Amino acid sequence: MRLGIQVSNFTWPGAPQSTGRTFRRIAVDAEQSGLASLWVMDHFFQIPIAGEPEDDMLEGWSALAFAAGATERIELGTLVTGVTYRHPGVLIKTATTLDVLSGGRAYLGIGAAWNEQEHKGLGVPYPPLKERFERLEDTLRLAHQMWQDDQSAFSGRHFALERPLNHPQPVSRPHPKILIGGMGERKTLRLVAQYADACNIFEMPVPAIKAKLDILQEHCDSLGRDYAEIEKTTLGLGSFSNSGARGSQSVEQALDRFGRLAEIGVDHAILSLAKPDDPASFELLPELAAAAARIVPAGR
Template identity: 55%
Template structure:
């Protein structure tokens, strides 16, 4: 079992003037503690579960580039990019750039988007749900094609690209993670296109995995080759984290991905380095 760090809040005690050096300290501490990946949200306003929209929020891919410069091992991704916020050709280029400049550590986290409030506020497109999922499938096809270096023109319902030139190509083909547990559409897209999924814990978690397996069987995909990650709010007690990891591992999850209180307090990473990560590696 491996750990991922999700940084979802930037309202820290010393304010925006210190965001840059403190975020660099967090990145170094997480990288050295053994977190296998670091993610940020792809939102332009803070989301309601974390605080009011007026709280500080950094643009995702600029932030990931900053994190790349301050880490050496951790994979980097959004959890997750709203498909309608960027044209897929530009999105593939951004992820490829992140991969090249990070030495092959980029992942593409992507989903259908849900935050209508911030979209309307800043003039970002937010079509109806059905269309967002159609766009998501086309974007997945485009990104996979560009990561592979296939320049063939793409003609979809919503996107039309004349030449999918992507130079330089990524150093490592960025793994694609689709976020969400929608059973009819999202998990089907995972089975068809993704290298990984990210699910929320709860009483229906095993059921979600069973649905994904049925979709894999239907499309001829090997269920076991899809990495299963679970979003998780890390408690203060290391024993609770290890106990939860055992339960998730028994279900087939290989990554616990989440945040914890006061992430800006880098001393908290010492217990992960010294106790938690070694214990999880032994599972």
């Protein structure tokens, strides 16, 4: 099993003057700890579950580009980009640029968007849910076309591109991995089965995660997609200590947790650390990542 971390809070001591130094150290520490991936939210305002709208929030793709320059191996992705934030042709060009400059380490994490407050605050159009999902499918179709170097005119339900030129092409082969975030059984998981290389599900009780993966497998079966091709990722909280006290987990407890996820086919557990700006948060991660790498997910 692979482990990754998500950075979701940038309100750190000494910010904003210290923000670049702190984020660089987090990226380097994550890579040196043996983690497989580094993720940032793609929001413009902080979201309610993590703080107040006024708290510091970095633009996601710029932050990942900065992290790419500080690292060499760790994979980089947004968890996840709202489809409404950028024109799809520009978004795919942005993801391609990150992939090229990082040497093939980019994910395109994407979803239908939900934070109406930041849309209204910054004047970004916020269409109804049905249209947002239609725009998401347009963007997924376009990504596959542009990453095949197909420059023919594109016509979707909401977007028309005369010549979707995308040079240079990505370094990743066949293309940067597309990860769709969300757990909606009728639309989101169907889009995963049809277009994506990875899904992301919130870390709930294991039976609830398995139920979502079972729905995904049903969509794969109906579409003729190989379910095993899709990387199954989860997003959960991470706090680790030798004792496992004060709401943290010991390495042994965490490995039991990841083992139970692997038993239902989860390949990649992404952790949102409580204090990623504190170097102590990374002390046990090298041991944890090395041990987790020996866990073989079901179906692999």
